[in-house]
Amino acid sequence: MNDIKRQVERIIETDPVIKKGLQRGIINTRALARYILDTERIDSTPDAVLGIIRRYPLSDRESPGISQVLGECELSLRNRVADFELEYHQNGTNPILRLAKYNGTTRSENIKLLVGSGLVRVISGQKALDNLISELLPGEVVRYSTDLAEISLRIPPRSGTRGLTAKITMELVLNDIDLWGIASFYWHHVKGETSPHSQPVTGEGLRELVLLVAETDGPRALEALQRMLKENGANSRQSVPWFSGSPRQGLIVGLGERLHATRVTPTN
CATH class of the missing domain: 3.30.2130.10 (VC0802-like)
Known part of the structure:
Protein backbone atom coordinates (compact mmCIF):
# COMPACT_ATOMS: atom_id res chain seq x y z
CA MET A 1 0.00 0.00 0.00
CA ASN A 2 2.87 2.36 0.76
CA ASP A 3 4.24 1.81 -2.76
CA ILE A 4 0.86 2.75 -4.25
CA LYS A 5 0.69 5.84 -2.03
CA ARG A 6 4.13 6.96 -3.21
CA GLN A 7 3.16 6.36 -6.85
CA VAL A 8 0.01 8.47 -6.60
CA GLU A 9 1.76 11.27 -4.71
CA ARG A 10 4.58 11.27 -7.30
CA ILE A 11 2.00 11.68 -10.10
CA ILE A 12 0.51 14.70 -8.33
CA GLU A 13 3.93 16.22 -7.56
CA THR A 14 5.22 15.92 -11.13
CA ASP A 15 2.09 17.21 -12.89
CA PRO A 16 1.68 20.93 -12.14
CA VAL A 17 -1.78 21.05 -13.76
CA ILE A 18 -3.13 18.34 -11.45
CA LYS A 19 -1.40 19.77 -8.40
CA LYS A 20 -2.64 23.31 -8.92
CA GLY A 21 -6.16 22.06 -9.72
CA LEU A 22 -6.22 20.19 -6.40
CA GLN A 23 -4.91 23.25 -4.56
CA ARG A 24 -7.69 25.37 -6.06
CA GLY A 25 -10.33 22.71 -5.40
CA ILE A 26 -11.48 22.58 -9.03
CA ILE A 27 -10.66 18.93 -9.79
CA ASN A 28 -13.15 16.10 -9.43
CA THR A 29 -11.06 13.78 -7.25
CA ARG A 30 -13.07 10.66 -8.14
CA ALA A 31 -12.53 11.34 -11.85
CA LEU A 32 -8.83 11.92 -11.14
CA ALA A 33 -8.62 8.56 -9.37
CA ARG A 34 -10.10 6.84 -12.43
CA TYR A 35 -7.72 8.74 -14.71
CA ILE A 36 -4.69 7.65 -12.68
CA LEU A 37 -5.82 4.01 -12.71
CA ASP A 38 -6.46 4.09 -16.47
CA THR A 39 -3.24 5.83 -17.51
CA GLU A 40 -0.62 4.84 -14.90
CA ARG A 41 -1.39 1.11 -14.56
CA ILE A 42 -1.49 1.20 -10.78
CA ASP A 43 -2.57 -2.09 -9.22
CA SER A 44 -5.24 -0.78 -6.86
CA THR A 45 -8.92 0.07 -6.59
CA PRO A 46 -10.64 3.39 -7.36
CA ASP A 47 -11.59 3.90 -3.71
CA ALA A 48 -8.03 3.28 -2.50
CA VAL A 49 -6.56 5.78 -4.99
CA LEU A 50 -9.32 8.25 -4.16
CA GLY A 51 -8.44 8.00 -0.48
CA ILE A 52 -4.78 8.74 -1.21
CA ILE A 53 -5.71 11.78 -3.30
CA ARG A 54 -8.01 13.15 -0.61
CA ARG A 55 -5.35 12.69 2.07
CA TYR A 56 -2.67 14.34 -0.03
CA PRO A 57 -1.47 17.34 2.05
CA LEU A 58 -2.01 20.50 0.02
CA SER A 59 -2.33 23.18 2.68
CA ASP A 60 1.31 23.08 3.80
CA ARG A 61 2.84 22.95 0.35
CA GLU A 62 3.04 26.72 -0.04
CA SER A 63 4.43 29.21 2.42
CA PRO A 64 1.71 31.59 3.69
CA GLY A 65 4.01 34.53 2.97
Whole structure:
Protein backbone atom coordinates (compact mmCIF):
# COMPACT_ATOMS: atom_id res chain seq x y z
CA MET A 1 0.00 0.00 0.00
CA ASN A 2 2.87 2.36 0.76
CA ASP A 3 4.24 1.81 -2.76
CA ILE A 4 0.86 2.75 -4.25
CA LYS A 5 0.69 5.84 -2.03
CA ARG A 6 4.13 6.96 -3.21
CA GLN A 7 3.16 6.36 -6.85
CA VAL A 8 0.01 8.47 -6.60
CA GLU A 9 1.76 11.27 -4.71
CA ARG A 10 4.58 11.27 -7.30
CA ILE A 11 2.00 11.68 -10.10
CA ILE A 12 0.51 14.70 -8.33
CA GLU A 13 3.93 16.22 -7.56
CA THR A 14 5.22 15.92 -11.13
CA ASP A 15 2.09 17.21 -12.89
CA PRO A 16 1.68 20.93 -12.14
CA VAL A 17 -1.78 21.05 -13.76
CA ILE A 18 -3.13 18.34 -11.45
CA LYS A 19 -1.40 19.77 -8.40
CA LYS A 20 -2.64 23.31 -8.92
CA GLY A 21 -6.16 22.06 -9.72
CA LEU A 22 -6.22 20.19 -6.40
CA GLN A 23 -4.91 23.25 -4.56
CA ARG A 24 -7.69 25.37 -6.06
CA GLY A 25 -10.33 22.71 -5.40
CA ILE A 26 -11.48 22.58 -9.03
CA ILE A 27 -10.66 18.93 -9.79
CA ASN A 28 -13.15 16.10 -9.43
CA THR A 29 -11.06 13.78 -7.25
CA ARG A 30 -13.07 10.66 -8.14
CA ALA A 31 -12.53 11.34 -11.85
CA LEU A 32 -8.83 11.92 -11.14
CA ALA A 33 -8.62 8.56 -9.37
CA ARG A 34 -10.10 6.84 -12.43
CA TYR A 35 -7.72 8.74 -14.71
CA ILE A 36 -4.69 7.65 -12.68
CA LEU A 37 -5.82 4.01 -12.71
CA ASP A 38 -6.46 4.09 -16.47
CA THR A 39 -3.24 5.83 -17.51
CA GLU A 40 -0.62 4.84 -14.90
CA ARG A 41 -1.39 1.11 -14.56
CA ILE A 42 -1.49 1.20 -10.78
CA ASP A 43 -2.57 -2.09 -9.22
CA SER A 44 -5.24 -0.78 -6.86
CA THR A 45 -8.92 0.07 -6.59
CA PRO A 46 -10.64 3.39 -7.36
CA ASP A 47 -11.59 3.90 -3.71
CA ALA A 48 -8.03 3.28 -2.50
CA VAL A 49 -6.56 5.78 -4.99
CA LEU A 50 -9.32 8.25 -4.16
CA GLY A 51 -8.44 8.00 -0.48
CA ILE A 52 -4.78 8.74 -1.21
CA ILE A 53 -5.71 11.78 -3.30
CA ARG A 54 -8.01 13.15 -0.61
CA ARG A 55 -5.35 12.69 2.07
CA TYR A 56 -2.67 14.34 -0.03
CA PRO A 57 -1.47 17.34 2.05
CA LEU A 58 -2.01 20.50 0.02
CA SER A 59 -2.33 23.18 2.68
CA ASP A 60 1.31 23.08 3.80
CA ARG A 61 2.84 22.95 0.35
CA GLU A 62 3.04 26.72 -0.04
CA SER A 63 4.43 29.21 2.42
CA PRO A 64 1.71 31.59 3.69
CA GLY A 65 4.01 34.53 2.97
CA ILE A 66 4.16 33.87 -0.78
CA SER A 67 0.99 35.86 -1.58
CA GLN A 68 2.27 38.86 0.36
CA VAL A 69 5.67 38.76 -1.37
CA LEU A 70 4.14 38.35 -4.84
CA GLY A 71 1.79 41.25 -4.19
CA GLU A 72 4.80 43.55 -3.76
CA CYS A 73 6.89 42.38 -6.73
CA GLU A 74 7.86 44.43 -9.78
CA LEU A 75 7.76 42.78 -13.20
CA SER A 76 9.47 43.85 -16.43
CA LEU A 77 10.10 42.40 -19.90
CA ARG A 78 13.09 42.90 -22.22
CA ASN A 79 12.93 41.62 -25.81
CA ARG A 80 15.69 40.91 -28.34
CA VAL A 81 17.81 39.16 -25.73
CA ALA A 82 20.48 36.55 -26.39
CA ASP A 83 22.83 34.47 -24.29
CA PHE A 84 25.97 32.46 -24.82
CA GLU A 85 28.31 30.25 -22.85
CA LEU A 86 32.06 30.48 -23.01
CA GLU A 87 34.78 28.31 -21.54
CA TYR A 88 37.48 29.60 -19.25
CA HIS A 89 40.29 28.03 -17.26
CA GLN A 90 41.80 29.04 -13.94
CA ASN A 91 45.23 29.49 -15.52
CA GLY A 92 43.88 31.52 -18.45
CA THR A 93 42.76 35.10 -18.90
CA ASN A 94 39.77 36.02 -16.74
CA PRO A 95 36.85 36.55 -19.17
CA ILE A 96 34.98 38.70 -16.66
CA LEU A 97 37.75 41.27 -16.58
CA ARG A 98 37.98 41.25 -20.38
CA LEU A 99 34.25 41.83 -20.68
CA ALA A 100 34.36 44.59 -18.05
CA LYS A 101 36.85 46.49 -20.20
CA TYR A 102 34.39 46.59 -23.07
CA ASN A 103 33.18 50.14 -22.31
CA GLY A 104 30.90 50.60 -25.30
CA THR A 105 28.58 47.81 -24.21
CA THR A 106 28.77 47.96 -20.43
CA ARG A 107 27.82 51.65 -20.40
CA SER A 108 24.63 51.16 -22.37
CA GLU A 109 23.50 47.61 -21.62
CA ASN A 110 22.59 45.52 -18.62
CA ILE A 111 24.85 42.48 -18.98
CA LYS A 112 24.42 39.51 -16.67
CA LEU A 113 27.16 36.92 -16.17
CA LEU A 114 26.60 33.58 -14.45
CA VAL A 115 29.93 32.11 -13.45
CA GLY A 116 30.16 28.37 -12.93
CA SER A 117 32.86 25.73 -12.97
CA GLY A 118 34.72 26.25 -16.23
CA LEU A 119 31.85 28.08 -17.93
CA VAL A 120 30.52 31.63 -17.99
CA ARG A 121 26.97 32.31 -19.21
CA VAL A 122 26.39 35.82 -20.57
CA ILE A 123 22.91 37.33 -20.94
CA SER A 124 22.23 40.67 -22.62
CA GLY A 125 20.72 42.36 -25.65
CA GLN A 126 21.40 40.49 -28.87
CA LYS A 127 23.25 43.40 -30.53
CA ALA A 128 25.46 43.84 -27.48
CA LEU A 129 26.36 40.16 -27.43
CA ASP A 130 27.20 40.19 -31.13
CA ASN A 131 29.72 42.92 -30.31
CA LEU A 132 30.97 41.11 -27.19
CA ILE A 133 31.69 37.92 -29.10
CA SER A 134 34.09 39.87 -31.31
CA GLU A 135 36.13 40.64 -28.17
CA LEU A 136 36.55 36.95 -27.27
CA LEU A 137 39.10 34.45 -28.42
CA PRO A 138 38.23 31.98 -31.21
CA GLY A 139 36.66 28.80 -29.88
CA GLU A 140 35.76 30.23 -26.45
CA VAL A 141 32.02 30.44 -27.19
CA VAL A 142 30.50 26.96 -26.91
CA ARG A 143 26.83 27.93 -27.32
CA TYR A 144 24.98 31.00 -28.60
CA SER A 145 21.19 31.38 -28.38
CA THR A 146 19.21 34.27 -29.86
CA ASP A 147 15.58 35.45 -30.11
CA LEU A 148 14.95 35.30 -26.36
CA ALA A 149 12.95 37.46 -23.95
CA GLU A 150 14.09 38.26 -20.41
CA ILE A 151 11.46 38.60 -17.71
CA SER A 152 12.76 40.20 -14.52
CA LEU A 153 10.85 39.73 -11.29
CA ARG A 154 12.20 41.97 -8.53
CA ILE A 155 11.32 40.59 -5.15
CA PRO A 156 11.16 42.98 -2.15
CA PRO A 157 13.32 42.73 0.98
CA ARG A 158 12.06 39.65 2.76
CA SER A 159 13.44 36.51 4.37
CA GLY A 160 13.53 33.44 2.13
CA THR A 161 10.06 32.22 1.15
CA ARG A 162 9.81 28.50 0.49
CA GLY A 163 8.21 27.57 -2.82
CA LEU A 164 8.28 31.02 -4.45
CA THR A 165 10.41 30.05 -7.44
CA ALA A 166 8.46 26.82 -7.89
CA LYS A 167 5.18 28.75 -7.94
CA ILE A 168 6.47 31.15 -10.60
CA THR A 169 7.86 28.44 -12.86
CA MET A 170 4.69 26.37 -12.42
CA GLU A 171 2.64 29.31 -13.68
CA LEU A 172 4.65 29.26 -16.91
CA VAL A 173 4.23 25.49 -17.27
CA LEU A 174 0.47 25.80 -16.78
CA ASN A 175 0.42 28.28 -19.66
CA ASP A 176 2.44 25.95 -21.91
CA ILE A 177 5.52 28.19 -21.88
CA ASP A 178 8.97 26.61 -21.98
CA LEU A 179 11.51 28.11 -19.62
CA TRP A 180 14.87 28.60 -21.34
CA GLY A 181 16.78 29.56 -18.21
CA ILE A 182 16.45 30.94 -14.69
CA ALA A 183 18.84 32.76 -12.34
CA SER A 184 18.77 34.75 -9.10
CA PHE A 185 20.69 37.88 -8.10
CA TYR A 186 20.80 39.44 -4.64
CA TRP A 187 21.26 43.13 -3.83
CA HIS A 188 21.84 44.77 -0.45
CA HIS A 189 20.43 48.17 0.54
CA VAL A 190 22.53 50.83 2.25
CA LYS A 191 20.98 54.21 3.17
CA GLY A 192 18.22 53.98 0.60
CA GLU A 193 20.46 52.81 -2.24
CA THR A 194 20.94 49.38 -3.73
CA SER A 195 24.48 48.04 -3.63
CA PRO A 196 25.90 44.66 -4.62
CA HIS A 197 26.19 41.97 -1.99
CA SER A 198 28.38 38.88 -2.21
CA GLN A 199 25.96 36.72 -0.23
CA PRO A 200 22.19 36.10 -0.50
CA VAL A 201 20.49 38.55 1.83
CA THR A 202 18.21 37.05 4.47
CA GLY A 203 16.72 40.29 5.77
CA GLU A 204 16.90 43.68 4.07
CA GLY A 205 17.86 42.58 0.59
CA LEU A 206 16.44 42.74 -2.92
CA ARG A 207 16.32 39.58 -4.98
CA GLU A 208 16.00 39.70 -8.74
CA LEU A 209 14.70 36.55 -10.40
CA VAL A 210 15.53 36.42 -14.11
CA LEU A 211 13.52 34.15 -16.43
CA LEU A 212 14.49 33.50 -20.06
CA VAL A 213 11.84 32.36 -22.55
CA ALA A 214 11.57 32.33 -26.34
CA GLU A 215 10.84 35.83 -27.63
CA THR A 216 7.61 34.58 -29.23
CA ASP A 217 6.47 33.41 -25.77
CA GLY A 218 7.47 36.67 -24.04
CA PRO A 219 4.08 38.45 -24.18
CA ARG A 220 2.18 35.34 -23.02
CA ALA A 221 4.67 34.73 -20.22
CA LEU A 222 4.44 38.34 -19.05
CA GLU A 223 0.64 38.24 -19.16
CA ALA A 224 0.55 34.99 -17.16
CA LEU A 225 2.84 36.37 -14.46
CA GLN A 226 1.00 39.71 -14.35
CA ARG A 227 -2.23 37.79 -13.82
CA MET A 228 -0.59 35.78 -11.02
CA LEU A 229 0.68 38.96 -9.31
CA LYS A 230 -2.75 40.58 -9.64
CA GLU A 231 -4.37 37.54 -8.01
CA ASN A 232 -2.01 38.10 -5.08
CA GLY A 233 -2.89 41.78 -4.70
CA ALA A 234 -0.20 43.43 -6.83
CA ASN A 235 -0.86 46.96 -8.05
CA SER A 236 0.85 47.64 -11.38
CA ARG A 237 0.71 51.40 -10.75
CA GLN A 238 2.20 51.15 -7.30
CA SER A 239 5.61 52.76 -6.82
CA VAL A 240 8.00 50.37 -5.11
CA PRO A 241 10.70 52.48 -3.40
CA TRP A 242 13.32 49.79 -2.83
CA PHE A 243 13.72 49.23 -6.59
CA SER A 244 14.78 52.78 -7.34
CA GLY A 245 18.46 52.05 -6.82
CA SER A 246 18.45 48.72 -8.64
CA PRO A 247 21.17 48.51 -11.30
CA ARG A 248 19.76 48.90 -14.81
CA GLN A 249 23.08 49.17 -16.66
CA GLY A 250 26.55 47.75 -16.29
CA LEU A 251 28.05 44.31 -15.82
CA ILE A 252 26.26 42.14 -13.24
CA VAL A 253 27.96 38.90 -12.24
CA GLY A 254 26.38 35.84 -10.63
CA LEU A 255 28.99 33.66 -8.95
CA GLY A 256 28.73 29.91 -8.41
CA GLU A 257 25.72 27.64 -8.24
CA ARG A 258 24.01 29.92 -5.70
CA LEU A 259 24.41 32.77 -8.19
CA HIS A 260 25.63 35.45 -5.77
CA ALA A 261 25.72 38.90 -7.34
CA THR A 262 28.45 41.48 -7.56
CA ARG A 263 29.24 44.45 -9.79
CA VAL A 264 32.27 44.94 -12.04
CA THR A 265 33.18 48.53 -12.83
CA PRO A 266 34.28 49.07 -16.48
CA THR A 267 37.78 50.40 -16.94
CA ASN A 268 39.49 52.10 -19.86
